[in-house]
Amino acid sequence: MAVAESYxxxxxxxxxxxxxxxxxxxxxHLQLGEVWAFRELLYFxxxxxxxxxxxxxxxGAAWAIIQPVISMVVFTLIFSVLAGLESDxxxxxxxxxxxxxxxxxxxxxxxxxxxxLVGSQNLIKKIYFPRLVIPSASVLAGLVDFCLAxxxxxxMMPFFDVAYSFRLLTLPVFLGVAFMIALGMGLWLSxxxxxFRDVRFTVPFLVQLWMYSTPIVYEFSSLTKLEARYGFSxxxxxxxxxxxxxxxxxxxxxxxxxxxxxxxxxxxFPWQLLLVxxxxxxxxxxxxxxxxxxxxxxxxxxx
Amino acid sequence: MEVxxxxxxxxxxxxGGVQTKFRTARDAISDAFIxxxxxxxxxxxxxxxxxxxxxxxxxxxxxxxxxxxxxxxxGLVGKNGAGKTTMLKVLSRITEPTEGSIEIRGxxxxxxxxxxxxxxxxxxxENVYLNGAILGMRKTEIEAxxxxxxxxxxxxxxxxTPVKHYSSGMYVRxxxxxxxxxxxxxxxxxxxLSVGDAAFQRKCLGxxxxxxxxxxxxxxxxxxxxxxxxxxxxxxxxxxxxVAMDGKPYEVxxxxxxxxxxxxxxxxxxxxxxxxxxxVLAIRIRDDQDVLQPVVNFKDxxxxxxxxxxxxxxxxxxxAFQILDSQGVVIWTSEDTDTPHVRDRxxxxxxxxxxTCHIPAGVLRPGRYFVNTGAHIPSVRIITGxxxxxxxxxxxxxxxxxxxxxxxxxxxxxWDFRSVRSPEPVPEPQL
Numbered sequence: 100m101a102v103a104e105s106y107x108x109x110x111x112x113x114x115x116x117x118x119x120x121x122x123x124x125x126x127x128h129l130q131l132g133e134v135w136a137f138r139e140l141l142y143f144x145x146x147x148x149x150x151x152x153x154x155x156x157x158x159g160a161a162w163a164i165i166q167p168v169i170s171m172v173v174f175t176l177i178f179s180v181l182a183g184l185e186s187d188x189x190x191x192x193x194x195x196x197x198x199x200x201x202x203x204x205x206x207x208x209x210x211x212x213x214x215x216l217v218g219s220q221n222l223i224k225k226i227y228f229p230r231l232v233i234p235s236a237s238v239l240a241g242l243v244d245f246c247l248a249x250x251x252x253x254x255m256m257p258f259f260d261v262a263y264s265f266r267l268l269t270l271p272v273f274l275g276v277a278f279m280i281a282l283g284m285g286l287w288l289s290x291x292x293x294x295f296r297d298v299r300f301t302v303p304f305l306v307q308l309w310m311y312s313t314p315i316v317y318e319f320s321s322l323t324k325l326e327a328r329y330g331f332s333x334x335x336x337x338x339x340x341x342x343x344x345x346x347x348x349x350x351x352x353x354x355x356x357x358x359x360x361x362x363x364x365x366x367x368f369p370w371q372l373l374l375v376x377x378x379x380x381x382x383x384x385x386x387x388x389x390x391x392x393x394x395x396x397x398x399x400x401x402x
Numbered sequence: 403m404e405v406x407x408x409x410x411x412x413x414x415x416x417x418g419g420v421q422t423k424f425r426t427a428r429d430a431i432s433d434a435f436i437x438x439x440x441x442x443x444x445x446x447x448x449x450x451x452x453x454x455x456x457x458x459x460x461x462x463x464x465x466x467x468x469x470x471x472x473x474x475x476x477g478l479v480g481k482n483g484a485g486k487t488t489m490l491k492v493l494s495r496i497t498e499p500t501e502g503s504i505e506i507r508g509x510x511x512x513x514x515x516x517x518x519x520x521x522x523x524x525x526x527x528e529n530v531y532l533n534g535a536i537l538g539m540r541k542t543e544i545e546a547x548x549x550x551x552x553x554x555x556x557x558x559x560x561x562x563t564p565v566k567h568y569s570s571g572m573y574v575r576x577x578x579x580x581x582x583x584x585x586x587x588x589x590x591x592x593x594x595l596s597v598g599d600a601a602f603q604r605k606c607l608g609x610x611x612x613x614x615x616x617x618x619x620x621x622x623x624x625x626x627x628x629x630x631x632x633x634x635x636x637x638x639x640x641x642x643x644x645v646a647m648d649g650k651p652y653e654v655x656x657x658x659x660x661x662x663x664x665x666x667x668x669x670x671x672x673x674x675x676x677x678x679x680x681x682v683l684a685i686r687i688r689d690d691q692d693v694l695q696p697v698v699n700f701k702d703x704x705x706x707x708x709x710x711x712x713x714x715x716x717x718x719x720x721x722a723f724q725i726l727d728s729q730g731v732v733i734w735t736s737e738d739t740d741t742p743h744v745r746d747r748x749x750x751x752x753x754x755x756x757x758t759c760h761i762p763a764g765v766l767r768p769g770r771y772f773v774n775t776g777a778h779i780p781s782v783r784i785i786t787g788x789x790x791x792x793x794x795x796x797x798x799x800x801x802x803x804x805x806x807x808x809x810x811x812x813x814x815x816x817w818d819f820r821s822v823r824s825p826e827p828v829p830e831p832q833l
Contacts, residue, residue: 120495120504143535147521147528154523225518226536227495396498399491400415 212285350376508587517577627730701800
């Protein structure tokens with residue numbers, strides 16, 4: 100919605116602020132200032148999502164832990180015990196769950212955000228506020244689950260002889276990238292979902308494919324196998340690795356492993372991966388914001 | 403000071419068009435392949451087409467211009483589908499106008515529904531905070547008014563119970579209470595006064611009156627014409643998507659009601675609701691000679707006749723009608739079960755029935771009256787209802803009171819006259 104706000108003669112007194120409502124054309128401003136003005140609503144919607152999520156469930160918030168733990172058990176049985184996949188020389192269990200925890204945050208955030216607008220139709224049709232707060236609240240609410248699940252990783256570390264180190268302090272960076280991707284994709288998909296309910300059927304499928312294209316159950320360094328098998332040069336493989344990092348979850352997962360200390364022995368901070376993944380995530384995020392803003396004006400009419 | 407200025411405002415909707423027939427199988431197949439790409443391209447350019455081809459359009463309203471000064475309480479009246487609610491949605495920025503512009507000075511609060519965003523799993527207290535935030539109140543504002551809100555809602559000890567366990571009355575009261583404590587400079591309200599029981603409605607109207615008197619600007623949509631005339635300082639009549647009249651509430655309301663229906667002796671339900679167990683088929687005004695009459699004389703009694711169909715065997719149904727004056731004020735509501743031998747009918751078998759009400763002479767003063775009708779099971783539920791379906795006139799034949807005499811009704815009542823204390827009789831001179 101094109102809203103030109105001008106502070107007219109009376110200065111900054113909001114009572115005298117003039118709001119102009121007009122049809123908008125083309126791509127519009129992000130109006131992030133307005134989202135800021137509605138930060139309390141964002142807070143309350145996030146709080147509601149957290150509060151309501153595990154109501155009337157027996158296990159409650161334990162679900163946040165059960166999901167990645169069960170996945171870890173299954174993946175360990177299939178991919179380590181049966182298929183015999185390598186895990187960067189680490190114990191498969193801690194190595195796998197370190198990747199699963201941010202992955203679960205991303206996958207749930209993406210799924211919840213995609214359905215959030217359609218699920219909040221009654222709000223959208225009856226009241227005005229920047230629609231951006233709805234998918235944002237869905238992803239933000241997932242942070243609580245993430246923290247609970249990450250406690251399990253921290254609790255498991257001593258059992259697998261993984262030392263706590265200062266590297267853990269870099270985690271917020273990787274979590275931030277995961278957040279950007281989850282929200283960025285959530286913005287695209289939720290806006291599309293308003294028009295095309297096909298999105299609802301696509302998302303679980305997309306999440307599944309995405310997981311297998313991210314080194315969660317297998318190593319990032321599996322790429323080096325191409326050298327022995329197809330004779331790729333080490334430079335080509337390195338370049339391919341950076342192309343792979345365009346899937347921004349690659350950078351997140353490898354970053355988490357580095358920070359927890361379950362990555363390849365003696366590996367340096369994966370700054371190249373982080374750079375490529377971070378840029379790709381930022382592109383998805385900013386693109387999502389603009390697309391969302393563009394479609395926002397039709398939500399109340401179409402949803 | 404002008405606080406709202408609307409210029410040339412228009413809103414167009416896409417409505418689903420008729421599917422065009424595929425000419426050949428090849429076209430159908432190629433369309434099936436190409437259409438998603440066409441749609442995707444349209445979508446990326448920002449045209450919302452939706453999954454169905456939406457190519458038919460309709461203007462909800464067009465070319466609307468008006469302005470509102472600070473402190474005015476403006477009522478929007480018009481038939482269903484006249485564009486009132488859409489106009490409020492555009493003014494409160496829920497949906498974007500297609501053309502024209504609006505300028506608004508000050509903080510706007512809109513109330514298109516009570517309880518927007520209430521979550522059944524949350525407690526009353528939690529919902530007050532959530533709903534307040536959704537309506538645009540700050541947390542500190544909500545905290546400051548919290549006790550007032552709870553008191554207004556008459557919720558008491560249930561405040562920490564999840565609202566899914568509330569009765570519908572409690573739910574609505576709490577929802578309205580939050581809304582009523584919203585204090586923006588400009589308030590936009592849609593038909594939310596028609597919630598709760600009669601006592602609570604009166605309380606809501608009172609609250610609206612306070613808001614109106616506090617110098618805030620209010621834009622108000624209602625089908626309750628009496629509320630419009632009581633609360634508003636000005637009214638706009640929307641008709642066919644444009645402003646048909648703008649003026650004093652009582653003039654606009656009278657024009658709207660008069661415009662809706664010509665005086666006529668009979669209304670036959672044009673599209674009876676086939677799902678209702680009981681439906682009114684017709685309503686008629688007859689004079690005391692049983693002749694259909696759109697104009698009855700003040701001096702003569704007349705009859706209101708309801709013809710209705712009962713589709714399923716029903717118990718405890720009341721057939722009712724209301725008489726409204728030209729301002730939309732309900733003069734009375736009468737039900738056939740007010741009469742003991744009608745009340746004692748037990749089960750009504752399926753079939754068509756007629757209930758007739760006999761109205762004595764000399765009650766309604768000369769003028770135009772409107773009739774609402776419907777069926778309900780008292781204090782259980784409303785089965786069917788029809789608003790202002792019929793209009794009739796009471797002529798002044800036999801009306802011999804002075805024209806300036808005030809009152810909605812002009813009944814000729816019985817009076818008595820006697821003396822209670824006469825002056826002391828003058829004693830007769832005694833000789």
